[in-house]
Amino acid sequence: MPNKVVSSRDAAALVHSGDTVTTSGFVGAGVPDCLLNALADRHAEAGHPRDLTLIFAAGQGDGKGRGLDRLCAPGLVSRVIGGHWGLIPALAARAVRGEIAGWNFPQGVISHLYRDIAAGKPGTLTHVGLDTFVDPRLGGGRISEAAAEDLVELVTIAGVERLFYHALPIDVALLRGSTADERGNITMEREALILDNLAQAMAVKNSGGVVIVQVDQIVAARSLCARDVEIPGALVDAVVEAPPEQHPQTYASQYNRYFTGRYRAPEGGVAPLSLDIRKVIARRCAFELPIGGVVNLGIGMPEGVAAVAAEEGLLDHVTLTAEPGVIGGQPASGLDFGAAINTEAIIAQNQQFDFYDGGGLDMACLGMAEADQLGNVNVSRFGTRLAGSGGFINISQNARKLVFAGSFTAGGLDVRPGAGRLEIRSEGRARKFIEAVQQITFSGPRARRLRRPVLFVTERCVLQLDPDGLRLVEIAPGIDPDRDILPLMGFAPLMDLPTGMDARIFTDAPMGLRDDLLEIPLSRRVHFDPGKDILFVNLSRMTIRDLADIRAVRQRVEAELSGLGRRVDVVVNYDLFRIDERIQQDWAEMVGDLESRLYRQVTRYSTSAFLRRRLGETLEPRRRQTIYDSEAAARAALRQT
Known part of the structure; x- marks a missing residue:
């Protein structure tokens, strides 16, 4: 077999105008920046390739130009099917304006679609997305009118409604690993995540396409341990050795040995969060952790729950997970999100979504941007700002218990927790509990039909989804509902006699939550x-x-x-x-x-x-x-x- 090592410039020349391209990565982990940069540079210099279709499951970027935003030049991409768009604002803006045709599908659906394309199936059949903006009755995942095709349809199987997401051939995969031998076998020992690399490579190979992988080192042919190979060389057409600056482990960490799962960080190595609004909300969410259960923590405000669980000595009593495939340990935050330290396992992203979609999560704690009187939640679209759903729809539709976490208002909110109370110094300009959300990323009525327990946790109160709507059930010490809650809502919540939120949440000392939950x-x-x-x-x-x-x-x-x-x-x-x-x-x-x-x-x-x-x-x-x-x-x- 020939030596498959090529330059990034030669690799970019393998992408032709009109191709459908898929890329690996999750937030800032596993992104093939060297290949993306080479593709963008070739288009800038030569004017081609043009009119690419881009398909990706997880958002890949830092919000400041890295990742998939390198492909935002006019003419380079004309069609995008993506899971999370919030970290690629330039590409998202073009989709919102209709300059490119864009669809937003659930991350886990796209992840499973890779496998179905590889297996030669016509598409992915699933319940995920029903009663949300992805449902054809509510828009079919279209970002603008430029997305004219019907890529998802409502079907009935054995009397039960399902969504059918259409498969499409994929011509090029731009992937990433750690080490490649000259025959193209790829290992991922220094990567934080495995992601969908194997499924993507299979999907492209079985579509008659080209698989290109960037790595940070090349070794001799046949020198890799077969057990360590994640992408077999038979699936790989070209390998590019990337310079270190274009191959960081994540966008926040050049290399963290603990993210690889091969080493354990010392106990107490992560400092506790300071007492602020984020910690207050995370602490109240932590009261809901199911001891012995499996939990997903979403991006944003829920990230703090992992730090609270560590501080309270609960990490050995609950299994925290994140959708790209980490199981156990302590999930990271910020641009390290998706990685974790002291994990028990790191599996493929599509396998993680198998577990999630089947109801394996005992609880999920997810972010909350907007909620309405029906219990619907929007985290995906706000006017012209496109965040995208990511794995939110898969997780929120299937977890046995849901906790939504977020501040009560937004935009200038300034609160001061301390001494067992909460003081609001400056109120936020924007309401988050409104009469009707702009886009339904989570369906409250569907959750009620399925009798799913749902809580909404903020810094000043807790609401619960009841059969008749949202009910105010807890109020923070120091908060007057007639001043600080009810006038700031777009609807009147149900309310009997709310209890007080635990004063320990607002005190700058460990809460002793371990004893509460275990004894x-x-x-x-x-x-x-x-x-x-x-x-x-x-x-x-x-x-x-x-x-x-x-x-x-x-x-x-x-x-x-x-x-x-x-x-x-x-x-x-x-x-x-x-x-x-x-x-x-x-x-x-x-x-x-x-x-x-x-x-x-x-x-x-x-x-x-x-x-x-x-x-x-x-x-x-x-x-x-x-x-x-x-x-x-x-x-x-x-x-x-």
Whole structure:
């Protein structure tokens, strides 16, 4: 086989006018800047290639000209299908003005589309995007009228609505790795992410196209370990060795060994956040972290949740993830976003979205730019400013629990947290809770139909998505709702008697959240809600070791219901519950006794399929199944009986 190493100039000459080009990268990680620069320079010098179609899953840029904005010259690109546009403002502006035809599709859909193109399928069939601006009934993802083609259509399969995203052949892939041998085999040992490089290479190769990869070093043929090769040489047509300045690990870090997953950073190596609005919001979101669960943290305000979790000693008790493929550890922020330190695994981006789309996330914490009275959220389009959806639609539609995080107002907001209170020094000019959002990136009505728990966390209050709309449920100490909340909303929220946000959130000291989430006393685990007429029994993360523990639970339930004089409905949280096998039968007998004397209908839930099966064997040899995978499903089952 010939030596595949070429210059960047010769690589750029492989791109022809009218080609469809795909690129790798996520924010500032894995972007093939050397190849992008060479392509832009060739167009500037020779006037070609022209009229390219660009397709990318994740945003690739720094908002200041690097990344895909290098391709914004008039005539170079005429058509773009992209996931996140916020970091490529020059290209986004051309799409908004209609100078190029532009579509905004969910990041995970494009990521999966690469695989489907590689497999010769006609497109990607999925529920992701329904009831959002990507749905053909709400615009089909078009950025302007210049996007005339129908690239997504609404279909019905077995009586269920789905979206079908059309496949297209891809002529050129501009990708990035760490090391290449002379035969074109590519490793990624110094990269922060794997991304979709293999799927993109396969899609282009099976489209009859050309795969070009930039790396930071070349080695002799057949000298790479086969286990380390991420892109086989059989898929690669050309390799370019990039200079260091055009091959940083991310746009914020030239090289961080901890981002590779090959080394672990010392404990306590990341300084805690200072007490400001970002930390206040992140702290309140951290109260919702599901111990033992899997969580996605979005870009922007949610990034701070990882730092709060580290400060509170929770990183070993929750698995944080980010959509480009990092699992576990502490996700990075800013232009390092997408990378992480002390990860447990780094997988391909399309595989991460397999897990997300299938409902694998116990919780997601995402940014919030606009929200309306129906619970719709917009993070993608604001007048002429195009941010794009990125992975937001995949994540928000499929996580079992959603927490939206953002400031209550925007533009000049100045707040001062401290001493357990919040002081608003200067109010923001722009309202974020408005009558109707400009673009629906998240559908509140759809979430209500699916009975998805949704919270909206701000620095001064917390709202909850109820069946009838948004309900104000918490208010920060020092905040007057009649002055600081209600007049600044475009609609009147539902409101009963809001509780106070925890004062520790506004104090410059660790909150002790680990003890709260891991060591819940029995007195706080059993609660009868007279408004809902339901007894809630929270056995999450509880261990039953002996008969004394069983007696304690029985006595607490009896005490909570004493004097009521009637049976009640019950919802029991068995998430991460543990019991000694020797006393399982004793536990089942105690539960049966409570059911026969005090309970009317009882449902249980656990996110663990293993635990649901085990509980079914222990508790339900004579009963119909009442163990569900979420609190929402358990409560819905009560309403149906």
